[in-house]
Amino acid sequence: MVVLDRAWSALLINAVWLVCCLPVVTIGAATGACYATASKRMASRDCPIWSTFFRAFKENLRQTTVLGLFGLPPVAAGLVTASYAVASGEVFAYAALVAEAVMCACVYFWCVPLALRFDNTTMNHLRNGLALGLAHLGSTFVLALGLLLIALTFVLLPPVILFLPIVTMLLWSSRLEKVLRRQGYIAQSV
Numbered sequence: 192m193v194v195l196d197r198a199w200s201a202l203l204i205n206a207v208w209l210v211c212c213l214p215v216v217t218i219g220a221a222t223g224a225c226y227a228t229a230s231k232r233m234a235s236r237d238c239p240i241w242s243t244f245f246r247a248f249k250e251n252l253r254q255t256t257v258l259g260l261f262g263l264p265p266v267a268a269g270l271v272t273a274s275y276a277v278a279s280g281e282v283f284a285y286a287a288l289v290a291e292a293v294m295c296a297c298v299y300f301w302c303v304p305l306a307l308r309f310d311n312t313t314m315n316h317l318r319n320g321l322a323l324g325l326a327h328l329g330s331t332f333v334l335a336l337g338l339l340l341i342a343l344t345f346v347l348l349p350p351v352i353l354f355l356p357i358v359t360m361l362l363w364s365s366r367l368e369k370v371l372r373r374q375g376y377i378a379q380s381v
Contacts, residue, residue, distance in 0.1 A: 200232050203240050205357035211248065219259015222360075223303045224248035229357060230364040247307065254306045257313050258320075262298035265291045273342075292335035297324030300334055300363050308371070323370065330366055334359075 204225060211221035227247035231238040269291040276284035302320030305311075311319070324331040337359050344351045 197233065200240060201357045201361065202354060204228050204232065204244065205354060207244050208356065209352065216260065217256055219255040219257070219262065219299070219303055220248050220252045222259065222299050223251050223255040223307050225357070225360055226304050226364055227307050229360050230368065233361060251307055254313060254316070255303050258298060258302050258306055258316060261317060262295050265294040269295065289335060292339050293331055296331050296335040296338055297321050300367070304367055327370060334363060
């Protein structure tokens with residue numbers, strides 16, 4: 192029952208995230224709320240999905256939306272680069288695509304969660320998120336490949352959008368929490 196409950200919770204969180212991403216400008220806020228809800232819900236089954244998601248969405252709307260907008264140019268460049276890479280088959284285009292995915296990973300999976308936890312200016316969140324993303328380049332690279340895999344899988348098999356993003360978010364939130372704990376940003380659990 193616990194496994195089914197967590198699977199159902201993951202599908203619900205993912206569905207709410209998808210709906211909140213529809214107005215493209217709110218991707219950052221939706222991703223932040225998804226991160227907050229996923230990490231709290233998977234840690235404790237008593238965490239209500241709807242209220243947790245929308246509270247995190249509302250409380251961080253301004254800053255996470257601005258951070259999310261910083262991630263849109265690499266996404267747009269990635270779409271152009273991907274179409275060029277497929278058409279030309281040049282290795283340089285594929286390398287540029289990976290670099291753009293790493294930049295998106297830094298923004299959406301380092302900067303946005305930092306904004307949920309800490310009060311800071313947008314530029315400081317970007318600087319700190321990029322610094323953490325580059326300091327943990329292996330993890331960021333794996334995440335960027337995950338983002339590319341999600342995009343490719345979605346193109347080939349659209350129904351995976353119902354569960355693949357939340358699986359990525361759950362894996363990443365567990366990794367990020369460990370990094371923040373090790374860096375001393377979060378108190379060690381006793």
